[in-house]
Amino acid sequence: MHLSPSPSPSSASSRLPLPGSLPAIGPQTALFLDFDGTLADLAPEPDAVRLVSGVIPALLRLSGQLGGALAIVSGRRLADLDGFLSPLQLPLATEHGAQRRDVHGRIASLAEPDLSELARRATEFAAHHDGLRVEIKLAAVALHYRHAPELESLCLQLMQEAADQTPGVELLHGKFVFEVKPANVSKGLAIRAFMGEAPFSGRLPLFAGDDTTDEAGFAAVQAMGGEGIKVGEGATVARHRCASPDALREWLHAAFDGRSRETDDAPTATPESRP
Incomplete structure (x- = not known):
């Protein structure tokens, strides 16, 4: 199992910038x-x-x-x-x-790794602990603990052990979720x-x-x-x-000429695809 490789944010500030500092969306x-x-x-x-x-x-x-x-x-x-x-x-x-x-x-x-055993273990674990939710995807399994934050360490232990035993995957740490996905x-x-x-x-x-x-x-x-x-x-x-x-x-x-908001959430046409 690999821990998810992510850039180190240690040199970045967590301070919110002043309004208007976002980059422009241009043509x-x-x-x-x-x-x-x-x-x-x-x-x-x-x-x-x-x-x-x-x-x-x-x-x-x-x-x-x-x-x-x-x-x-x-x-x-x-x-x-x-x-x-x-x-x-x-x-x-x-x-x-x-x-x-x-x-x-x-x-x-x-990538579509074989996550059947990992999914089984996560589902069985969630069935014995209130507030947990397992999300099984095509190529990933996520264990959500938003409604049981006190179980964070147990969830991490389970998902890390399961990932260690599954070739070609890595463990992601998200907001109240641990997710195993393909490493590549x-x-x-x-x-x-x-x-x-x-x-x-x-x-x-x-x-x-x-x-x-x-x-x-x-x-x-x-x-x-x-x-x-x-x-x-x-x-x-x-x-x-x-x-x-x-x-x-x-x-x-x-962005662009979109300063006047539209409120119709059901447009009848999709964007034209261009080669």
Whole structure:
């Protein structure tokens, strides 16, 4: 088992910057966004997350203005993201990059390790402890303990031991969750893959996220000359920060000519894909 390799945030400040310090979204931007805690507010349960009014029209508008160079990069399952973002069909990197859908709708599964025994152990453990929830994905297993924070050390012990006995995986530490995923995928690698394809290639990448699992994405875009945006508090390698998902959404609404908010969350057309 490998611990998730992530850039050290020790040299980064956790102090929130002044308003207006976020980088501009321009015609040559490639925009990458995390979902939970970034586009959407965190909720007590993953299934309880809801997008606020105006987000889907804003994404539709931004994707069109960027020629399709907008992708969601998340730890969620692909089907779950499509459900939240319907009727949009955006490029997606899901399960931390284990699956990726390009601008033409083609889906590539990069890794599907055998996690059946790990899933069994996590499910059995959760059945004996109130407040725990197991999320079984295509290429990952997550143990959520938001409703039982006193069980953090026990959850960590279980998931680390299970990961140690499963070849080719690593353990991620997220917000009230421990997740085992393939060791050869990350949000940073997923963003790099997008940047090698049209319509993302040749553009300046921006990536916004809120969790420790997003640090690899921040490091990747900044190594390519772009900028990372940390949403919320905590040490980070990102060079920019905004206070909350609401502040991040305001930044999206203000981009280009989008200063007047739309409230219709059911657009009838999806962004036109460009080669």
